[in-house]
Amino acid sequence: MPVAKLSWATDIPALDRVATATARARQARLTKPAGSLGRLEELAITLAGITGDVIPRVMTPVAIIGAGDHGVTAEGVSAYPSAVTAQMALNFVAGGAAVSVLARQVGARVIVVDFGIATELPADAAILRRKIGFGTRNFANGPAMSYAEAVAAIEAGIGIVNDAIDDGADLIALGEMGIGNTTASSAIVAALLERPPAEVVGRGTGIDDAGLTRKIGAVESGLRVNRPDPHDPLDTLAKVGGFEIAGLVGVILGAARRRCPIVLDGFITTAAALVARRLAPPAAYCLVASHRSVEIGHTIILDALGLTPLLDLQLRLGEGSGALLATKIIVSACALHAEMATFDEAGVSGRLADDAG
């Protein structure tokens, strides 16, 4: 199945350059020295370009959190047992996790999606069921999933974000939960960016030195055994990725097609963005990088995507925590752009002529 034929990898609009230019002109009239709000000005202008609205607002942010398990945990690559994936997904919807607190802070609805948790969840848990499988297979020994499974997860992600946007979402904060998913993300990044695993593998939830060595070894095995094609993002995603990572690729592609800004979280969501951009380059225009993770591979992907994150708070939690924190900043940037008075409106004098001194 050639990538170019997949309908969801086409039809993503370009940035609206008229909206961008008009928003930039508006910024110059607001009561502040030109450029003095720095990246907040850029953010509002970027959102104008993404959405096509000269005065974009974020009124209904939605966090989409993909969850899935990873067969590669059998290699001893995580500080936590796989059972934590399901336990934390339940904690997200019960309201006790970091992402739950931060979503309340910014008024975001949280949609938790089971793309591939290894256990059955309680029937009454408020988690969307899009389970492609009970965890991926151990990619150290063979492909994590089939090509068809990867496509199914992507299409599930597209469907979820389409529904969320139909329900009014005007910004998507991405998040994830999956014990072992920094290992899968490292493998994707090493494969697609053709970097040695030791340069992209970090400590994830906080593994010790012996664990780090096992984790690098698992990624090396995955690449050697599966030989993912660095020029075929779907092949790479299927062979060494994860169900929730594939689901997030779909969320990104679906949101970009609808001109909806997507706020990345840390290493895993940014790895998903790398796959999405390889599948559909214009998807990159809709991405906002929230924070710079402590995870070493994160900066490598951000550089590859040409993104500069808003925050650097030494976060390494995932879940969407950084994305929701940055959403607070984005909401403020849009409020400044929309609500500040212009020099004329406020009766404030402009600059002196530059030779006035």
Added chain:
Amino acid sequence: MPVAKLSWATDIPALDRVATATARARQARLTKPAGSLGRLEELAITLAGITGDVIPRVMTPVAIIGAGDHGVTAEGVSAYPSAVTAQMALNFVAGGAAVSVLARQVGARVIVVDFGIATELPADAAILRRKIGFGTRNFANGPAMSYAEAVAAIEAGIGIVNDAIDDGADLIALGEMGIGNTTASSAIVAALLERPPAEVVGRGTGIDDAGLTRKIGAVESGLRVNRPDPHDPLDTLAKVGGFEIAGLVGVILGAARRRCPIVLDGFITTAAALVARRLAPPAAYCLVASHRSVEIGHTIILDALGLTPLLDLQLRLGEGSGALLATKIIVSACALHAEMATFDEAGVSGRLADDAG
């Protein structure tokens, strides 16, 4: 009047080490890998130490914005005319300035204080009147103000913050407005840190190269003519400071005495913090640095104070804009600390033993 005899420079409590330790222990039980919330964890622990509350909350943040004019503008040191100080103070209370928008975003009351605007304000403007004078004198030719005026401004600041805390304020975001006040702040910093003016003078609201040369020259004149004593912060403040800067020194000292966290903004508020710490070293414990300003002298003072800012968004507006933006992050850090479930409460498994892999 020896500094040690000034009552407001004493009686500032130390950090509460029991609250700090108890808050740190709570962080370790929350459902996340230890340390994975990075600086958000530190922030909550710091606020516990400042306030003495193991679970600190920010429910009633207040922005205190000091305004004043500067005689040194006669040297051609600013890109904007002095009239903008009063115009912007009115814009703050009318709701059209950046600080007005950001205060609404975080639910903060804004208190704008006239410590020394050069004009009479309209009688009905909702601005606190603590005018020490109609702008300082031009410090390039002689002292900006008298020692008694500096003390009066500090005491006015203490009174204002005491009233705000009596009314329920649990966090003070500092801000300022004063055409010419980056020049005065540069002179304070050059004097107290004994640095050459050219190393600390920046472009303020965006002055051109010729203006920058005039600005450096004005600071050099101010130091040469007035010879402020680098070991006497009040002498320095009076000779080359400003009314609103002195007022902010008072706000900091008053808030610290009441165990109230103080969020600094950019270069000017941080210069005020340097003076406050020289007057009363324990005041430094209550400071949170919000952002790293583009203004070159800001990093020099932050380093001197041992503070690492939360944000780096290329802001250089002042007004309290960075302080209020960072307040959003601080509110979230406290919410995470207060509202996240513990591992026991959520039934989430802890770490594997480190040799489990």
